[in-house]
Amino acid sequence: MRAAAGLLGLLLAGPALAQNAPPEAPGRISVVGRASREVAPDFATVEIAVESRGATPAAALDRTSSAARKVADLAGEFGIRGADLATAALSLRPASKTVRDPGGEMRDVPDGYQATNAVSVRVRDLARLGALMRRLIDGGADRIGGVSFGLSDPRQTENAVRADAVRDARRQAEALAEAAGTRLGRLDNLVSPPRDGAAAPMHARSFAAKASGGGIAVPIEPGPITVEAAVEATYQVAP
Numbered sequence: 001m002r003a004a005a006g007l008l009g010l011l012l013a014g015p016a017l018a019q020n021a022p023p024e025a026p027g028r029i030s031v032v033g034r035a036s037r038e039v040a041p042d043f044a045t046v047e048i049a050v051e052s053r054g055a056t057p058a059a060a061l062d063r064t065s066s067a068a069r070k071v072a073d074l075a076g077e078f079g080i081r082g083a084d085l086a087t088a089a090l091s092l093r094p095a096s097k098t099v100r101d102p103g104g105e106m107r108d109v110p111d112g113y114q115a116t117n118a119v120s121v122r123v124r125d126l127a128r129l130g131a132l133m134r135r136l137i138d139g140g141a142d143r144i145g146g147v148s149f150g151l152s153d154p155r156q157t158e159n160a161v162r163a164d165a166v167r168d169a170r171r172q173a174e175a176l177a178e179a180a181g182t183r184l185g186r187l188d189n190l191v192s193p194p195r196d197g198a199a200a201p202m203h204a205r206s207f208a209a210k211a212s213g214g215g216i217a218v219p220i221e222p223g224p225i226t227v228e229a230a231v232e233a234t235y236q237v238a239p
Helices: 002-020 057-077 126-138 155-179
Strands: 028-039 043-054 085-100 106-123 143-150 184-191 202-204 225-237
Touching: 028 155, 043 057, 043 085, 043 126, 057 085, 057 106, 057 126, 106 126, 126 143, 155 184, 155 225
Parallel strands: none
Antiparallel strands: 028 225, 043 106, 043 143, 085 106, 184 225, 202 225
């Protein structure tokens, strides 16, 4: 009699235990959405350097400072002032030259000092960039460190590309859900950039040809800037 009562108790408890069991976790689909857009740059940055030598550190530095001021004045003729003109680097070091000893051996001997002053110039009127570079070279600039292009306010473009990446992630997840014979549920998690590393936000292509003689403007071809974005999205699978 006691055995039958115990069996009946187990049968009655079974459904209650099943009702209290935790629900099965829903399936999930995780994807990485990507997007990119090409936009035209609206400014260029050029690094112009001047170098001078002198018998003393002060003499070398004074000559370079005078040349750097001339570069700044020439940039001012193109309307470039204030925050668009900045010192990029300044250096002063002992200089040397190679001489031949009476015995025929070559050796380096001190030869005064060399000073370098590099000026970063931001050009917003890209149509005048080549003419400016030619003017700076004629005005005493010794070196062009490089030309880079950018966007004054990239946030609007970056936000639009991120939205495109989110839509790309949704399309991927829907395609996977359809292929698996199920339906896509609600968005569970969204991370930008993906946790395994960020996509490069901007790539700028630029080309600066070496200046030729005769006062010809330096040919410059500002290529498009590619703005990229990536997001990691996790969706639940609909029951």
